[in-house]
Amino acid sequence: MIPIGELIGTWIAVGLTLMMFSFIYRDNPAFKFGEHLYLGISVGYYVNIQYWNVIYPLVIQAMKQQHNYWVLIPTVLGIFILLRVVPSLGWLSRMAFALYIGGFAGYSIPYIVHSLLLPQLSQTLQPYSGGFGPVVNQVIILVAVFSTLVYFFFSLEHRKTVGAISRLGIVFIMVSFGASFGYTVMGRISLLIGRFQFILESFAEGGRARFW
Amino acid sequence: MDFVTLILNLDRKIIFAFVAVLVAWPLIWPLALPIETTPEVRSIFAAIEALPNGSDIIIAADYDPSSKPELQPFTYSLLAHCFEKDLKVHLLTLWPGGPALIQQAIEDVAAQYNKTSGTDYCFLGYKPGNAAVVGGLTNSITGTYPTDFYNKQTATMPLYQRVQSVKDVKYIVDIAAGATVEVWIAFASAPEKVPMSAACTAVSAAGYYAYYTAGQLDGISGGMKGSAEYDVLLMNNYPTVKVGGATRIAGNAVKGMDAQSAVHLFIVLSIILANICYFIANKRQRDERRGA
Secondary structure: OOOHHHHHHHHHHHHHHHHHHHHHOOOOHHHHHHHHHHHHHHHHHHHHHHHHHHHHHHHHHHHHOOOOHHHHHHHHHHHHHHHHHOHHHOOHHHHHHHHHHHHHHHHHHHHHHHHHHHHHHHHHOOOOOOOHHHHHHHHHHHHHHHHHHHHOOOOOOOOHHHHHHHHHHHHHHHHHHHHHHHHHHHHHHHHHHHHHHHHHHHHOOOOOOOOO | OOHHHHHHOOOHHHHHHHHHHHHHHHHHOOOOOOOOOOHHHHHHHHHHHHOOOOOEEEEEEEOOHHHHHHHHHHHHHHHHHHHHOOOEEEEEEOOOOOHHHHHHHHHHHHHHOOOOEOOOEEEEEEOOOHHHHHHHHHHOHHHHOOEOOOOOEOOOOHHHHOOOOHHHOOEEEEEEOOOHHHHHHHHHHHHHOOOEEEEEOHHHHHHHHHHHHOOOOOOEEEHHHHHHHHHHHHHHHOOOOOEOOOOOOEOHHHHHHHHHHHHHHHHHHHHHHHHHHHHHHHHHHHHHHHHO
């Protein structure tokens, strides 16, 4: 026997999925209802998650149980950020943002340079070795990086040699966009498959949306 | 109206209807099309396979329900693989929408393998701050997560009597719907020299190949296809892994791949057909202008 809560929940989920799909035909009240319900529930859910995972353990519990009142400093700075919605007090948010951006930049820049930028740069400038295939790959990578950088170099007019190299850069950019777009199509179809799987499995033998 | 004009003025609802049929049909009557595994996914599987039994692994499941069809099957298969090898799993998420999905996955798979929270695995839950959290884990896991998802003290768990930080972990896998892979590489994997792999949504897969070719990622699994490949590798190497049934440990992504292939074929054929019609229509217009 399927628990009544699970049964009702599945029916609601199936109904809302069909409401959202109805937009394919045209904008309609059922879609609007589903859309607004989704937005409202999402906001409520995220506020709840943030409260119980951040504000309660890191601020309220820290003060009540550990008597750690230093947490008031970041809490006040966080409130300053929210004050952007009050025009007369909006200037206070700049202090919090300045601290946040400055602190985070100082923390992350060494990591980013050491762990992302330099390894990628060294990979682009590998010695030519490993046989015909790897050497061809290495040349393609080098030419692609160089020509794409030239395309984004705007201090020289893109004519003659510079223009030809930047046009080659566009070709590589387009290939990259094509690969990304192909993957994007796959991703979107996967989402559709996921919903169809949910609907079909809910009504299949032993599914959670069956009364019989 | 001739065929070319018909195709060029086709109502998009007809295309949607074709896509709907092509998705539903293979899900109801599977085609059992073969799924070839790629070196990128085989590398992830091989890396997990090479870990000594009882090693510790961090699985960051950084996604939410909008990526569930692509990444949730990978989470199930990876957890099953880890428990088959008796690896100790440290599970966490940097996405606020993730905990419910991860809770479902870990509770399903752990129940299947009789694994205990705190001893065999720990679901640390969600914490905001991406880089700050990952950086914190390199100093102290229990310091960054004093309590787990179920509000139990982590410091007293048997799992954390020998594991202090990321340095004590043998492997990291980030199952990511966004840009968290770069965070894990920059703030944990590269500085602490802990190897890692990534399973990401199809949309972001192309962008992560640079890290794979540079050797910063052992492997990449892109979208539902990558998850299906991992399913296949797991089922081929561990036939006892439960397929189908109430808990569905592995095989969910495989089920969707027939539909994926059918729709992709339809899209490719549609693009070719529409382009041919477009060029024919253009030629006709040019001929008409010349005639006039």
